Amino acid sequence: MILSVCMRLILRNDDSRELIQLLDQWKALTEAEHEAILSEDWVRMEQVQSQKAASQKSIEASHAKLLQRVPRSQRTAIEDELGLVARELLNLESRNRDLLSEKLAETNAELKQLNKTTQSIRHVQRAYGTADRSFWQAYS
Helix, strand or coil: CHHHHHHHHHHHCHHHHHHHHHHHHHHHHHHHHHHHHHCCCHHHHHHHHHHHHHHHHHHHHHHHHHHHHCCHHHHHHHHHHHHHHHHHHHHHHHHHHHHHHHHHHHHHHHHHHHHHHHHHHHHHHHHHHCCCHHHHHHHC
């Protein structure tokens, strides 16, 4: 979808190429972020998020530059088409957010289970660790 919308933008205005490349890069980074979340590669996810944060300013600047250069009569059409791209990117971002929430819930459940196990081990240690050791030494 991004490509089809972007092609229409290119036909409207050559100044849109930079913005199109940046939006395409954002989509690729969002896909890479998804793969990192799936594989639970949190270091890679953080790297991708840093790259996305850095590219956000470039997207904003390119968008502003594009709007300054196009005639007012074309701005609404360009904004409408960019809105389609934005919706697609937001859907991908939502997918990543939902997947990350699932992974967090799984991790929290695992942590809760580990805490229960640790607590059980402590109860067992207390039960067997408080016996009078001198009693056992008398038989050895």
